[in-house]
Amino acid sequence: MEFLQSIVLGVLQGLTEFLPISSSAHLAIFPKFLGWEDPGAAYTAVVQIGTEIAVVLYFWRDIWTIGSGWVRGLFSAEARQEPEWRMGWFVIVGSLPIVAIGLLLEDMIDDNFRNLWVIGTTLIVLGVVLGIAERVGRNARPIEDLAWGHAVLLGLAQAAAVVPGVSRSGATISMGLFLGYERAAATRYAFLLAIPAVVGAGVYKLKDIPGGDNAYGWGPTLVGTVVSFAVGMAVIHWLLKWVSTRSYAPFVVYRIALGSLVLILLGCGVIGAEVAIDG
Incomplete structure (x- = not known):
């Protein structure tokens, strides 16, 4: 039964990670609807690694271009004039807020924030925010126009997603739209910005899988992660x-x-x- 539940949750994770509707909210809400035990914060963090691997494989050319350009910039003044050098730093700087807040508020994230009153409210509030951003955004700036100030604002927006129901992609995309970026550009950048944060959180939470804040063991968790990867690949392609x-x-x-x-x-x-x- 644990394997079946984990497969269902893996499908749910793959479907909702990239859509601006909050995968963590769905992994908290639907077990309640189905009468299942909450999978726990550790399961939620680890199974998200599957969808981020999908991002890495789908955008491997972009990641290679940005990563190699950033490394070259460490040794070459000429390379530091290229957009890949700046984009590498934008992703690094944009990832810092959610890392800092995640570590500072870890206990609240695992316990207090995993409350359906909080999740239901944030689903509505961020839904309204996304709707306003969609209406007022100019949908004109290409991602090449990204500047330091905007990178920080996008990183702060992503950091709001430590609260289940906010949605990493939803918060980042909303900020991108408010700043005037093209819808597709904001979506693409949101995916790239999420990689360090999600993979880092998942690896950090691996220690909690055996016992701890996880309703399942290693076997079901790994199965759910693989399923979320497969579904996530298809969803990325469709959403873009x-x-x-x-x-x-x-x-x-x-x-x-x-x-x-x-x-x-x-x-x-x-x-x-x-x-x-309880852990």
Whole structure:
């Protein structure tokens, strides 16, 4: 039964990681709906590694270009004039806020934030934010226009995703739209910016898989991670095509509807608010 549940959650993770609807919220909400035990913060962090491996493989050319250009810039003044050098630093600097906040608030993230009242509310609030960003954003700047100030703001936006329900991609994309970046450019950068943070969090949480804050053992967790990778590859390809011609409006509606449903069920006493399990 644990393997079946982990497969289902792996599919859910793969479907929701890249859409601006919060994968961590879904991994907290749907076990409640299905009467399953909460998979735990450690399971959630580790299974996300699967989807980030999908990002690495899908964008390997971009990552190689940026990484090799950044390394060359360490030794060559000429290479430091290239856009790859700046982009490498933008990803590094943009990753620092979520790392710092994640370490400082680790206990709150694992316990206090994993509460359906919090998750339902953040789904709605960030849904409204994304909707406003979609409406007021100029959808004009290419990613090549990225500057230091914007890189910091995008990093701070991503850091808000330590609260389940916010969504790393949703927060980063919203900020990108507010700053006037093209929808596809903001989405692509959000994927690249998430790699250090998600992989780092997943590796850090590996220690908690045997026992600890994880409802499953190594076997089911690894299966869920593999499933999330496979589904994630397909979702990345689909989403990048979608945003090139269409808006984020359906995701705004979905976030608000799901958040409202969660709050209504909580208010009626149909489900309980606590989702964290004891380590």
